[in-house]
Amino acid sequence: MKRRWRALLRHRLAIVGGGLTAALVVAALGAPLIARDDPLGMHMAASLEPPSAQHWFGTDQFGRDIWARVVYGARLSFGVGLLSMLLATAAGLPLGAAAGYLGGPFDALAMRVMDAVLAFPAILLAIGLVAALGPGTGSGIIAIGIVYVPVVARVSRAAVLARCREEYVDAARALGETDWGVLTRHVLPNCLAPVLVQVTVGFASAIVIEAGLSFLGAGTPPPAPSWGGMLNEARQYMAASPCVAVFPGLAISIAVLGFNLLGDAMRDVLDPRLRR
Amino acid sequence: MIPYLQTRLAALALVLLLMSMIVFSFVHLIPGDPVEAMLGVEVDASTKQGLRHALGFDRPLAAQYALWIGRALRGDLGTSVRTNQRVTAILAEKLPITLGLTLAAAGVGLAIALPAGVVAAVRRDSLVDLGAMGIALAGVSIPSFWLGVMLILLFSLHWRLLPAIGYVPFARDPLGALRHLVLPAVTLGLGLAGALTRMVRSGVLEELGQDYVRTARAKGLRAGAVIARHVLRNALLPTLTVLGVQVSVLLGGAVITEQIFAWPGVGQLAVQAVLSRDYPVLQGTILVVAALATVIQLLVDLAYALMDPRVRYT
Numbered sequence: 001m002k003r004r005w006r007a008l009l010r011h012r013l014a015i016v017g018g019g020l021t022a023a024l025v026v027a028a029l030g031a032p033l034i035a036r037d038d039p040l041g042m043h044m045a046a047s048l049e050p051p052s053a054q055h056w057f058g059t060d061q062f063g064r065d066i067w068a069r070v071v072y073g074a075r076l077s078f079g080v081g082l083l084s085m086l087l088a089t090a091a092g093l094p095l096g097a098a099a100g101y102l103g104g105p106f107d108a109l110a111m112r113v114m115d116a117v118l119a120f121p122a123i124l125l126a127i128g129l130v131a132a133l134g135p136g137t138g139s140g141i142i143a144i145g146i147v148y149v150p151v152v153a154r155v156s157r158a159a160v161l162a163r164c165r166e167e168y169v170d171a172a173r174a175l176g177e178t179d180w181g182v183l184t185r186h187v188l189p190n191c192l193a194p195v196l197v198q199v200t201v202g203f204a205s206a207i208v209i210e211a212g213l214s215f216l217g218a219g220t221p222p223p224a225p226s227w228g229g230m231l232n233e234a235r236q237y238m239a240a241s242p243c244v245a246v247f248p249g250l251a252i253s254i255a256v257l258g259f260n261l262l263g264d265a266m267r268d269v270l271d272p273r274l275r276r
Numbered sequence: 277m278i279p280y281l282q283t284r285l286a287a288l289a290l291v292l293l294l295m296s297m298i299v300f301s302f303v304h305l306i307p308g309d310p311v312e313a314m315l316g317v318e319v320d321a322s323t324k325q326g327l328r329h330a331l332g333f334d335r336p337l338a339a340q341y342a343l344w345i346g347r348a349l350r351g352d353l354g355t356s357v358r359t360n361q362r363v364t365a366i367l368a369e370k371l372p373i374t375l376g377l378t379l380a381a382a383g384v385g386l387a388i389a390l391p392a393g394v395v396a397a398v399r400r401d402s403l404v405d406l407g408a409m410g411i412a413l414a415g416v417s418i419p420s421f422w423l424g425v426m427l428i429l430l431f432s433l434h435w436r437l438l439p440a441i442g443y444v445p446f447a448r449d450p451l452g453a454l455r456h457l458v459l460p461a462v463t464l465g466l467g468l469a470g471a472l473t474r475m476v477r478s479g480v481l482e483e484l485g486q487d488y489v490r491t492a493r494a495k496g497l498r499a500g501a502v503i504a505r506h507v508l509r510n511a512l513l514p515t516l517t518v519l520g521v522q523v524s525v526l527l528g529g530a531v532i533t534e535q536i537f538a539w540p541g542v543g544q545l546a547v548q549a550v551l552s553r554d555y556p557v558l559q560g561t562i563l564v565v566a567a568l569a570t571v572i573q574l575l576v577d578l579a580y581a582l583m584d585p586r587v588r589y590t
Contacts, residue, residue, distance in 0.1 A: 121529075122528055123528040128559075
């Protein structure tokens with residue numbers, strides 16, 4: 001593990017991706033300290049101001065500080081990414097592992113259901129689920145989690161299938177280990193690398209889908225500082241002040257780029273067989 | 277080819293059946309009474325009862341699904357609770373608009389990815405390669421809704437070169453239609469270009485190392501001819517599969533792109549259905565778009581199997 005960690009720290013993509021991701025995490029955790037202003041505080045007399053020493057990213061149509069809203073938006077994006085990926089992993093990992101280990105009709109049925117969920121365009125399925133559950137951040141987290149369950153399940157199944165052919169699994173069975181014991185003590189711990197890579201890349205997808213839902217008016221409702229919601233509101237005012245549209249979008253792109261690069265680097269280091 | 281086709285069609289039928297169950301379940305995930313969610317609480321009881329009966333909500337769940345899927349298979353996806361129009365009629369009007377945008381975006385994606393991927397592979401590890409891969413990475417990292425907004429800001433509001441929003445039918449004004457198509461197609465196509473450029477590059481790199489390329493070069497064939505006649509033909513096969521997968525991404529991306537550019541396609545229809553809680557329209561739209569994406573992916577896979585006989589026997 002130490003060797004892989006050192007390899008990751010030496011990987012160029014990991015350094016850039018990790019740096020961008022770390023910036024997002026710092027912004028998310030330290031928002032009250034970094035923001036310098038209340039993200040919801042309106043100052044109508046100072047609306048649509050350009051960047052200045054007082055307002056680093058300028059102000060929006062209600063005179064709210066864009067820097068503060070972008071920083072608090074990181075908290076929301078990171079929270080949605082984390083919770084939705086936890087949900088996807090909590091459902092997808094055991095499902096995929098059981099399908100791979102048990103095989104037979106359970107595997108066939110579970111994977112066809114996963115194929116059906118995967119066949120939907122992700123944002124369209126998320127929209128459908130949010131429409132059913134009601135707009136809001138919580139619904140968005142559940143919807144993104146459900147959209148990503150098949151991805152985690154398929155990766156877990158493939159990893160379990162590959163590990164089940166290893167000699168140490170046969171040895172564990174020969175020693176009288178139960179199926180549960182073989183799966184949880186020997187197979188699953190060796191399957192976590194590809195799942196971790198997939199979840200890292202999934203973080204980027206979660207951030208984009210959450211922002212997309214908010215952009216469409218089906219995600220986090222205003223006045224909460226969601227990057228997608230900010231971008232949606234900005235469309236009316238960007239002719240007067242481009243800053244309102246530039247900075248939230250830049251924040252989404254940087255966050256997505258960070259997780260994509262980190263995911264690529266982790267794949268190279270942890271699971272070189274997946275490298276194209 | 278026939279056994280392969282039979283297997284794929286059986287799998288497609290099963291996936292479509294499961295997809296229909298997922299779409300059907302949307303209405304039943306609504307907390308409380310779905311009819312009340314659609315019509316509001318102020319509507320009188322008899323109107324609610326009428327809609328409940330029309331949608332089959334007064335029957336057991338299995339019977340509701342059988343009724344719904346039976347109607348869907350006969351081309352009846354229900355009626356909009358807002359406009360009273362048949363969902364199939366609305367989709368017949370909107371779907372060609374979305375498909376036109378998707379096709380144009382695929383064209384933009386391929387027009388960028390093919391040359392960029394080939395040049396990046398041929399000049400591996402050069403500045404050109406680094407630049408092409410950087411742009412490809414930006415293509416997959418920049419969300420389409422920000423790209424679209426930025427393109428409007430630059431090309432419509434700042435330089436006033438292209439219209440910011442709106443749709444013009446091709447039959448009415450071909451030039452106007454093309455002018456209105458450019459920004460949405462580029463917005464949707466750049467993400468695809470990012471994904472395909474990486475694929476084309478790795479495909480060409482793999483083929484460049486093959487023996488037949490060395491033989492072609494040894495025969496004195498020019499580098500350009502080797503690429504065009506031998507390498508690209510083989511390198512593009514895996515790219516075709518990725519394009520099939522990306523159809524679903526494009527159709528999903530169209531939902532947001534149509535919203536940005538006020539294109540009256542199925543994406544805008546789906547968003548309006550969510551906001552107005554018009555569940556029959558939402559269910560019909562999601563079912564048709566997802567089924568379309570699945571069928572297109574199957575057609576692409578079949579085309580791949582036709583071109584590469586090895587696929588049919590694995």
